[in-house]
Amino acid sequence: MAEMEAKADSGKKGPGVKKSKKLSTRVDLTPMCDLGFLLITFFIFTTTLAEPTAMNLLMPKDTKDPNQENKIKESGSLTLMLGKSNVIYYYFGSDPTKMQTTTYKDVRKVILDKKKSTPADDLFIIIKPDKDATYANAVDVLDEMTINDIPRYAMVDVTPDEYKLIQQTEQSAGIK
Amino acid sequence: MARAKIKRASTRVDMTAMCDVAFLLLTFFILTGQFKPAEAVQVTPPGSVSNKHPIQKHSFEVTIDKDNRVFLSLTDDIKGEVWDELVQEKGLKVTPQDKEDFKHADFVGVPFSQLLQFIKIPSSQLKNVKMDGIPIDSSNNELQAWVTAAANATQGERVNWFIKGDGQAKYPTFGKVLDAFKKNDIYKYNLITTQEGIPPGTALYDANLKEQHKGIK
Numbered sequence: 001m002a003e004m005e006a007k008a009d010s011g012k013k014g015p016g017v018k019k020s021k022k023l024s025t026r027v028d029l030t031p032m033c034d035l036g037f038l039l040i041t042f043f044i045f046t047t048t049l050a051e052p053t054a055m056n057l058l059m060p061k062d063t064k065d066p067n068q069e070n071k072i073k074e075s076g077s078l079t080l081m082l083g084k085s086n087v088i089y090y091y092f093g094s095d096p097t098k099m100q101t102t103t104y105k106d107v108r109k110v111i112l113d114k115k116k117s118t119p120a121d122d123l124f125i126i127i128k129p130d131k132d133a134t135y136a137n138a139v140d141v142l143d144e145m146t147i148n149d150i151p152r153y154a155m156v157d158v159t160p161d162e163y164k165l166i167q168q169t170e171q172s173a174g175i176k
Numbered sequence: 177m178a179r180a181k182i183k184r185a186s187t188r189v190d191m192t193a194m195c196d197v198a199f200l201l202l203t204f205f206i207l208t209g210q211f212k213p214a215e216a217v218q219v220t221p222p223g224s225v226s227n228k229h230p231i232q233k234h235s236f237e238v239t240i241d242k243d244n245r246v247f248l249s250l251t252d253d254i255k256g257e258v259w260d261e262l263v264q265e266k267g268l269k270v271t272p273q274d275k276e277d278f279k280h281a282d283f284v285g286v287p288f289s290q291l292l293q294f295i296k297i298p299s300s301q302l303k304n305v306k307m308d309g310i311p312i313d314s315s316n317n318e319l320q321a322w323v324t325a326a327a328n329a330t331q332g333e334r335v336n337w338f339i340k341g342d343g344q345a346k347y348p349t350f351g352k353v354l355d356a357f358k359k360n361d362i363y364k365y366n367l368i369t370t371q372e373g374i375p376p377g378t379a380l381y382d383a384n385l386k387e388q389h390k391g392i393k
Contacts, residue, residue, distance in 0.1 A: 029191035037198050043206060052340075053228055058365075061361075129351075131347070134343060138350060147378045149379035
């Protein structure tokens with residue numbers, strides 16, 4: 001802009017002398033170029049971020065025959081029950097009344113402690129999402145199995161007794 | 177003698193060429209980039225550390241939205257066969273036009289009783305349609321029929337079974353979807369997730385590091 005004004009001034013100098021100045025047809029393209037690249041950057045960032053990934057899930061066959069069921073050592077089992085409001089209840093062995101509470105942030109420590117204290121062949125984690133758990137909860141815990149390299153785990157439904165226990169705990173703790 | 181004039185070189189660069197390139201690239205990316213299809217069902221999948229990308233071939237995708245409704249979408253390469261098989265199994269009375277409509281429909285979100293009307297609705301208007309989802313109750317598990325049809329129609333060929341759930345969907349719905357697959361002796365699925373970083377210091381993180389070192393050596 002400053003340039004153009006300066007030129008206009010110089011054209012008026014010297015009365016009587018009329019200089020017809022040709023205005024340049026060249027336009028400064030810098031802002032347009034900036035805009036172009038800005039848009040490119042924007043489109044590249046917004047398109048690649050939305051790509052989904054797939055996670056493998058292998059479920060066991062349902063079997064009614066007790067002889068075909070997988071046997072788990074009581075000393076090596078850890079049961080994680082997923083409750084509402086992102087709370088996990090867990091117990092070792094087969095006694096649900098001894099359950100403790102944890103969160104999705106701290107569950108890794110529980111899993112790792114168990115993994116360290118049990119022989120690798122005995123370790124078995126049972127995941128039991130209850131009726132109030134969300135799909136994200138289930139995926140999170142399955143993901144935790146991949147992260148911590150747990151070779152044997154299974155996802156099953158909670159038993160009515162366990163669900164009752166969870167509900168009692170939730171009521172006394174005021175979890176809605 | 178005329179003094180040699182020192183021409184001062186201008187610092188201004190002609191931006192025309194650069195500008196041309198920028199807009200050429202912009203046009204290219206816009207034209208090649210695929211627009212996210214305007215989905216009538218909005219789903220936000222949870223995150224996982226998996227970095228595998230789903231194969232978009234022979235795919236049978238079950239979508240669970242946050243209101244626990246179940247939808248089904250098939251890729252075009254198996255649509256025709258699955259439709260024929262389903263019609264045969266369920267004894268539906270259909271016309272060849274219905275099959276064409278089904279091939280054009282993006283997804284299925286209603287029980288069989290409303291299916292023929294549903295597939296005639298153009299996808300741009302699906303947003304205004306009330307959809308109940310595919311019934312998955314144990315008494316009336318229609319998803320199971322769809323799975324059976326897909327499994328029978330593509331015998332010998334590998335179908336990729338996908339489940340894409342919203343993070344807020346309740347677990348029992350997911351369990352029922354799994355039941356529909358299990359009843360058909362299908363035990364291997366792919367869950368659609370968004371990618372997440374692997375937390376440092378964990379077993380998987382260490383394993384990945386080792387892998388990378390091997391690659392470098």
